[in-house]
Amino acid sequence: MRQSLQSHLDAQKTQIERNKLGQFATPTRLAIDMLKYAETLLPADLKIRFLDPAFGTGSFYSALLQTFSHSRIAETVGYEIDATYGNKAIELWRDTPLKLNLSDFTIATPPSPEEAKANLLICNPPYVRHHHLTQDEKLRLQGLTQQVTGARLSGLTGLYCYFVCLSYGWMAENGIAGWLIPSEFMDVNYGQEVKKFLLSHVTLLRIHRFDPKDMQFGDALVSSAVVWFKKAVPAANQPVEFTEGGTLMEPKLAMCISVDVLRHALKWTRFFRGVSSTVRLTSSPTAVLQGEGSNAPPFLCREGGVRGLGSPSTQSEKKQFKLSDLFTIKRGLATGANQFFILTPEQVFDYQIPVDLLKPILPSPRYLSADEIEADSLGNPILDRQLFLLACDFPEDKVKTAYPFLWKYLQWGVNSGVSQRYLCRHRSPWYSQEKRPASRFLCTYMGREGTKSGSLFRFILNHSQATAANVYLMLYPKLTLEKVLKANPEIVKVVWQALNRISAEMLKGEGRVYGGGLHKLEPSELGNIPADNLLAVLPALSE
Secondary structure (H helix, E strand, O other): OHHHHHHHHHHOOOHHHHHHHOOOOOOHHHHHHHHHHHHHHOOOOOOEEEEEOOOOOOHHHHHHHHHOOHHHEEEEEEEOOOHHHHHHHHHHOOOOOEEEEOOOHHHOOOOOOHHHOEEEEEEOOOOOOHHHOOHHHHHHHHHHHHHHHOOOOOOOOOHHHHHHHHHHHHEEEEEEEEEEEEHHHHOOHHHHHHHHHHHHOOEEEEEEEOOOOOOOOOOOOOOEEEEEEEOOOOOOOOEEEEEEOOOOOOOOEEEEEEHHHHHOOOOOHHHOOOOOOOOOOOOOOOOOOOOOOOOOOOOOOEOOEEOOOEOHHHOOOOOOOEHHHHEEEEEOEOOOOHHHHEEOHHHHHHHOOOHHHEEEEOOOHHHOOOOEEOEOOOOOEOOOOOOEEEOOOOOHHHHHHHOHHHHHHHHHHHHOOHHHOHHHHOOOOOOOOOOOOOOOEEEEOEEEOOOOOOOOOOEEEEOOOOEOEOOEEEEEEOHHHHHHHHHOOOHHHHHHHHHHOOOHHHHHHHOEEEOOOEEEOOHHHHHOOEOHHHHHHOHHHHO
């Protein structure tokens, strides 16, 4: 009945409405797995005081009733901000002892008495990205989170991170929490404070990451993880279980990482290693966990670090050169309306756009059949798909007087709403563009494994004067490298070949992955890649 109700209510809302409130219901099988695993973490005689801060129709509550005997359940409390779901849930569970509050969990006041706080909190918090939060909401949530935990969350933080931190005030000492959240918090900058909270305020027990290709939510492109912690002061070098793939109860990979190593790691997803062997979790949190018969390195919980990764105290003192030492890396330009600002030669002719206000621009990577782009005598790329960027900084009065056909085209943009798009209305004039000169070296910034090109990320050698949109990262050589390339033009191709020898594993390790196996690289992440391959072909720079 609950699943049928969930499907019925979801169908009544648009995808945009559900995105704004982050309404993506937990799959039934996963909810049951989470409650079964929670049972292994709790004393057998403990009376359960259960809390779900984002109740929905009660996927976790249903699993609770299936997992624990009714005599063990002392209290069940839920919060649901959307009355559409909340009222139906109250009706559905009216014959059970559930106390469901139709209100926003983040503005509710946690109980003061210790005996009234939850000793089992399970939640799939709303996956609401920061741009759906108003500035006032962000300031309120930031202030409240800092008051409760001391964590100062970034303005780019998603709502789910506030839920995780604010739950601290609702939990009883030694209470257990299980969170189904996007795995991106382990890699992105805004997740740093969340990770500090998990390592300093509570005892982090386990993180399970599902295979990014195995999306847990059929209606949301997100890579998911389940995070378990206990409300207790963490012990020194507390071991944390990292598991991946398979199911929560039967992962394909399991390992143990010390808290000390996690504190020094900028990205936690690099600790995951894909293996095909299946393991069962042991009852001992300090056991060495790894796939039997696999080739995975042995990750041991031991003081000072993790075998195979080294200890922070033993890192080489020699400077590690990175790509950011050799290149200034920027994402390609964002036009705000590609269909309006990026034109084919036919459109340029039809609209009579002045040639002196156009710049060649590369097409999307899927239209590049080769990774080396040659140029004609004018500097235009020799490609089957020729495109031009409308790049005009002149004020409107000059355009109206000097370029009447362009003015007519811009007026069409105003009438069709292009000028009011977010990026356009924040530019002056609205049709001007970011400054992104052509770059000889580019990298595609997102990709999936198993594509036709065979490469997750592609490094492009661009001999033309074409700029690029934000589907590329643009690598501009810094002064020292630029001098070498100008003095030795033949080295340009050697550098490009060295970039292409960077392993996919290294690129994936610095980047992030989303649901469906979509990998992305931000400029700073590409910049963190070691420059060993390049230094090997540029001996003058490595001295």
